[in-house]
Amino acid sequence: MRRSARRRKTVSAFWEGGTAVVAIPARFTKAQEEHWVSRMVERLQRDDARRRGPRSDADLAARAAELSREYLGGKAEPASVRWVSNQSTRWGSCTPGERSIRLSHQLQGMPQWVVDYVLVHELAHLLVSGHTPRFWALVDRYPRMAEAKAFLAGVSFAASRGLTPEGPPA
Template identity: 80%
Template structure:
């Protein structure tokens, strides 16, 4: 049985998230947006006018908010800690107890990492906006490292208690493959 996904959380004061606009001379047509921590980052071509920028930022931030609320994943480090505790109870008999679980922006080649000696888990901000069951898989994977340091059969037997392990691994492999080819949600590079 899959874990229950937490309900989407609205912003505490109803205000829009902080937004950072990144203009790129290399970007010709495409516009993309992603979460970096709690900030919505919108990447646009450098040639866009202020009016085009405003229209695209509104559109892309709206899309990010819809995606995030539709997926209902943890948005803050505190929510990650709570979700990790739930997953530890569900799949690891409550034995994996991290001291910290947090989003980080300095992991571009790994989805997550764990330092067992410090009992700390870090998840790449690139997971934000992905389906909750994928984020849950990465959390279970890192929680299992608190119990078993390597990737031996004992480790994988713990991780595979999470029922969507194979599916999540395939999903992340597909995302990695697409990224290595320069593909974006809008389609191939221009």
């Protein structure tokens, strides 16, 4: 916790060397300090967990079940959902006959709403094969579909030109 004489009203929290730091106005009482430190550390941890997204195959399967319930009426029921490292040209794939969904490990670290879009896309394939209008009507139930598709298109575009988060190739 850091008190700041310059800070008047706002409270902020951030990670610094693996430690949560909460910055508060110097005039806050001990009770206000306790309230805000507790609230902001909880928010940091929640945001961290959301940003990391599902890490294990079990987490991924649980997330797929949630998304199926929320956007597909619970009708898409995969037998397995897992991360794979041998998929470099597709973000996800589905084998309806086996009811299996595989997501590329390259999605790990991307925003959760992007991973969710890919999951909804693959879940919809359990209900409709091919990319028919009926299929897209199901996928379109996911509110951030267009944004996620654009995000993935941008990632693909950058990768095809050798661009990395660090900048253009040397």
